[in-house]
Amino acid sequence: MVKMTALILAGGLATRMNGVDKGLMPLQHKPLIQHVIDRLKTQVDEIIINANRAITKYQALGYTVLQDYHHDFIGPLAGFSLGLGHAQYDYLLIVPCDSPLLPPNLAERLLAAIIEHDAEIAVAMSTGVTHPVFCLCKKNVLPTLSAYLENGGRRVSTWQKSLKYIEVDFSDYEDAFINLNTLEDLAKLELRPQQ
Numbered sequence: 538m539v540k541m542t543a544l545i546l547a548g549g550l551a552t553r554m555n556g557v558d559k560g561l562m563p564l565q566h567k568p569l570i571q572h573v574i575d576r577l578k579t580q581v582d583e584i585i586i587n588a589n590r591a592i593t594k595y596q597a598l599g600y601t602v603l604q605d606y607h608h609d610f611i612g613p614l615a616g617f618s619l620g621l622g623h624a625q626y627d628y629l630l631i632v633p634c635d636s637p638l639l640p641p642n643l644a645e646r647l648l649a650a651i652i653e654h655d656a657e658i659a660v661a662m663s664t665g666v667t668h669p670v671f672c673l674c675k676k677n678v679l680p681t682l683s684a685y686l687e688n689g690g691r692r693v694s695t696w697q698k699s700l701k702y703i704e705v706d707f708s709d710y711e712d713a714f715i716n717l718n719t720l721e722d723l724a725k726l727e728l729r730p731q732q
Contacts, residue, residue: 539628539648540583540625540626540627540628541581541582541583541626541627541628541629541630541644541648541673542581542582542583542584542585542620542625542626542628542629542630543577543580543583543584543585543629543630543631543632543644544584544585544587544616544617544619544620544624544629544630544631544632545560545570545573545574545577545584545585545586545587545633545634546587546613546616546631546632546633546634546670547559547560547570547586547587547588547595547633547634548587548588548589548604548605548615548616549612549613549633558588558590558591558594559634559635559717560573560586560588560595560635561591561594561595562635562717564637564717569634569635569637569717570586570595570598570634571598572637572638573632573633573634573636573637573639574598574600576637576638576639576640576641576643577630577632577639577644579641580630580641580642580643580644580645581630581644582625582626583624583625583626584600584601585600585601585602585603585619585620585623585624586598586600586601586602586603586634587602587603587604587605587615587616587619587620588602588603588604589604589605592604601623603616603619603620603623605619606619611686611691612691612693613633613669613670613693614682614685614690614691614693614696615686616631617631617682617693618682618683618686621674621676621678621679621682622679624676626676627675627676627677628648628651628673628675628676629673629674629675629676630643630644630647630672630673631670631671631672631673631674632670632671633716635716635717636671636713636714636715636716636717637717638710638712638713638715639671639713640707640710640713643661643671643707643713644673646705646707647659647661647672647673647705648673650703650705651673651675651703654701654703655701656700656701656702656703657674657675657677657678657700657701657702658672658673658675658678658697658700658701658702658703659672659673659674659703659704659705660672660694660697660702660703660704660705661704661705661707661713661714662704662705662706662707663706663707663708663710663711663713663714664708664711666714667694667704668714669693669694669697670693674697674700678700681696681699681700682696685699
């Protein structure tokens with residue numbers, strides 16, 4: 538059994554949600570990030586959270602919390618870099634904090650694709666749309682990411698596609714990659730029965 542670390546990205550500015558800390562927004566009486574943790578904890582061996590605000594609240598969830606070390610907000614790749622640098626295991630699964638309907642076999646299917654295709658990174662896609670912040674990569678890709686960031690690169694997909702890259706189709710989990718970017722998105726999901 539291959540061991541892996543998961544990194545939950547909760548360090549964003551949430552500009553479309555009026556700047557609130559998305560991971561801590563309640564959904565059906567639990568913070569969004571707790572839904573993500575509940576989906577991940579049976580899939581991985583270690584969970585790390587990348588957050589830049591409300592650090593003590595995130596720490597209270599019982600996991601390591603890492604803050605960006607870049608002074609300017611540079612986006613998700615700052616979190617990727619932290620996760621790759623701190624992961625205990627050779628594979629790092631990355632997901633955002635605002636997608637509470639993650640597939641229960643996300644890690645397993647991404648890992649199978651990496652092994653089958655001898656890839657360095659596997660990225661989720663569904664119904665023809667790629668989801669770059671839902672991915673599994675080998676820890677040894679960190680030097681390529683460090684170089685990309687040092688050269689001013691910021692686009693997640695551009696860096697990913699510079700690696701041995703494979704996409705994995707999760708169209709059978711239609712809602713799995715819903716991002717709750719606005720308070721309206723959250724309110725709509727609140728009304729749905731729990732899955």
